Amino acid sequence: MIQKSSEALSRRAFLGMAGAATGIMVLASSCDKNDDNMMNNGVDLGSGDVGILNYAYALEQLEAAFYTRVAQSPYNGISASENALLTDIRDHEIAHREFFKSALAGAAISNLEFDFSAIDFGSRASVLATAKAFEDLGVSAYNGAGKLIVTPDYLTLAGKIVSVEARHAAYIRDLISNGSFADNTVVDMNGLDTSRMPVDVLAVAAGFIKTKINASNLPR
Template structure:
């Protein structure tokens, strides 16, 4: 199977194509992602996911393709979660909180669509999520889930980075995980304002390093939130 190279892609479109969000364009430019997917996802959050039925199971594949599909699966989960959060705000949400959560939603959608475009025909199908354990009307429930997803996402990228063989893929994964870490810190600050929890001992070790968790452990942690069966037996482990 051909390994996706996130540094070059036939998906690049004309620079004259219009975009709906200057903020997204600036984010992508600063992350170095515009050279890959161009206007494929710069057009906004609209997508045709509803046109494609979710499969009952997906196989992530092997090599760099498998690792990128693994990241794509996690970004699907996060994008779906924040889309729901913004669509049905919890009781008592402030304007500042809604703005922050909307920004995070937009980032997660960008990550999701970027990985899908880069993977092309090797991309897994749309996952069916399961958020029945989250009470979207309650702040603590929503932010608690957000904390779990963001902390898990950072640990997932850290743990999978060493398994990538293409240097360009590793570089872009690093640029994505740094944004996920910003999300994690912001969510933790909402839960515990003016505290040191944004870099607490539960996520940063005594050497000042964040956790790195293997794909198998991450997939087990998020399994309650995904109805689609995810097979990862072909992923590299070293």
């Protein structure tokens, strides 16, 4: 079981990524943050590697906010094991979010606002279905963004995070239906996981994000 202090977890879990973080901050320091990135067209994620990192940061904000709500108000009938592991997932997502926020520094987008009104947090089925959707989406997002990343250290970082997200997805899937952790809805006949490009990921996530996001400058 991981330590429940998010700040301590954030410091320790990413100690080995310090080199990548330093590189992100150096690159980010050369990018102007234009009025908190908020323009008439929405929060601008930016361009190049910084834009991709802000894209990942936005998704980690979404997942962290969702699991924080789950932990604050556990669904009816939740078992001690489920509660403990979902809390672990929350802490992982918070650590991911805080890492990107710290590393991007002045180039980081603002805190986003979310709309979880469609989720019944008292219902196990509703919470787990949403968790499954978010985790599968997150894995496909990192998979799709990998080819857009130029800096090798950032690609390594993304690989470390997506492997954790895939562990989350497998656990959530098996809570819903045992043995479904790698079924043909996420793994193809070649044994490869699904991938999505940022425009497709953000279109799905938009149903839960109140803040308008401008991804027009992301690499394609």
